[in-house]
Amino acid sequence: MRTLCASTLIGEFFVIGFAGLVAMKSDDLSVATVWTVCGIAMVVALLxxxxxxxxxxxxxxxxxQICLVASGFVVPAMFLLGILFGALWWASVHYGRVIDAAKARWAAQAAAQGAPEADAA
Known part of the structure; x- marks a missing residue:
């Protein structure tokens, strides 16, 4: 699960950066505000x-994910991207847990058979 979820968050890191570039064109926001908010969000994604x-x-x-969708109020394209990344997040969590359960099952079977490869996986 960790790999799938981290991949989604890394993708969001880049999308937030690009959204910051789009938000800079807004007359209502200062450049400092845009990059402070985007910078914090990018660091949060990495953490x-x-x-x-x-x-x-x-x-x-x-x-x-909810914050990413809500950023659509500043950059309207983020409504769509936020929903898409929310769906990716759900898939990462769901299928990551399925994969983790399958790995645990295979490791238990290998350990029950006494195979030394169980520790290497």
């Missing part, structure tokens, strides 16, 4: 990559 397997990590990821 969440390391927190996925910790308690509450997935829930923080969901909160981040």
């Amino acid at each position: 969440l990559c390391g927190m996925i397997t910790r308690p509450g990590g997935v829930q923080l990821g969901w909160a981040f």
